[in-house]
Amino acid sequence: xxxxxxxxxxxxxxxxxxxLFFDLRDDELHKRVLGCADGPAGFNSxxxxxxxxxxxxxxxxxxxxEEIRSRIDVCYPTIHEQVATNRNLFVWDTIHSxxxxxxxxxxxxxxxxADYEKGRRDGRYCAATLPYLPFAADSFxxxxxxxxxFYYSDMLSRDCHDAAIREMLRIAPEVRIFxxxxxxxxxxxxxxxLITTLKKTGFEVTIRDVRYEFIRGGNQMMTITRKx
Ligand SMILES: C[S@@+](CC[C@H](N)C(=O)[O-])C[C@H]1O[C@@H](n2cnc3c(N)ncnc32)[C@H](O)[C@@H]1O
Numbered sequence: 307x308x309x310x311x312x313x314x315x316x317x318x319x320x321x322x323x324x325x326l327f328f329d330l331r332d333d334e335l336h337k338r339v340l341g342c343a344d345g346p347a348g349f350n351s352x353x354x355x356x357x358x359x360x361x362x363x364x365x366x367x368x369x370x371x372e373e374i375r376s377r378i379d380v381c382y383p384t385i386h387e388q389v390a391t392n393r394n395l396f397v398w399d400t401i402h403s404x405x406x407x408x409x410x411x412x413x414x415x416x417x418x419x420a421d422y423e424k425g426r427r428d429g430r431y432c433a434a435t436l437p438y439l440p441f442a443a444d445s446f447x448x449x450x451x452x453x454x455x456f457y458y459s460d461m462l463s464r465d466c467h468d469a470a471i472r473e474m475l476r477i478a479p480e481v482r483i484f485x486x487x488x489x490x491x492x493x494x495x496x497x498x499x500l501i502t503t504l505k506k507t508g509f510e511v512t513i514r515d516v517r518y519e520f521i522r523g524g525n526q527m528m529t530i531t532r533k534x
Pocket of ligand 1: 364
């Protein structure tokens, strides 16, 4: 898969949102976490500040902080317009307006940008593209992936989903994915078939409701574990 800065729309969520949509408890924050497709989210920075252990991987990290910041600024007006036009796809209970959404997202992305160059030097932001990751088997306890798999079902094939999930399971015994709906808020066309295939090939799959719903109907998270 080719990747260029001009084809990505960087948009990052906060530490608090990650806790909610991955249903992460306090006693899980000591785990070695691999954040796949973390983009400009604030999770890595804040977890690191709390003493946690995390590496984020995303092809976006081949670019400098300045390049990512510029791309965010270029993309933001289009994102704003799309959110405003499609307001009914979202639940506005916690975030009340597109303007408040902008403030939340920019706050999270500024947390990321302030940490990014140091984190890159420390090896916490790694340029890598699913379904191939440059990590040894079992080098993490938990791999998480938000707003890529299932969400981009129109752009990533079923085979790519399958390979990406298995790659994460090679590296960590537990994988969590959120959300399970696509960009239009429909349950991903790959969800059920992938559950069946994964269960048949030695994995346990559970779906649970989480305390986070911004995309209407998108309040479910998938956990996949190796059978012991
Ligand atoms: C919508 S953003 C989600 C960012 C973050 N996970 C969040 O929820 O705030 C999607 C991210 O997926 C990254 N991405 C796209 N294709 C990828 C791939 N094949 N492997 C890993 N990351 C990818 C993009 O660069 C982008 O940063």
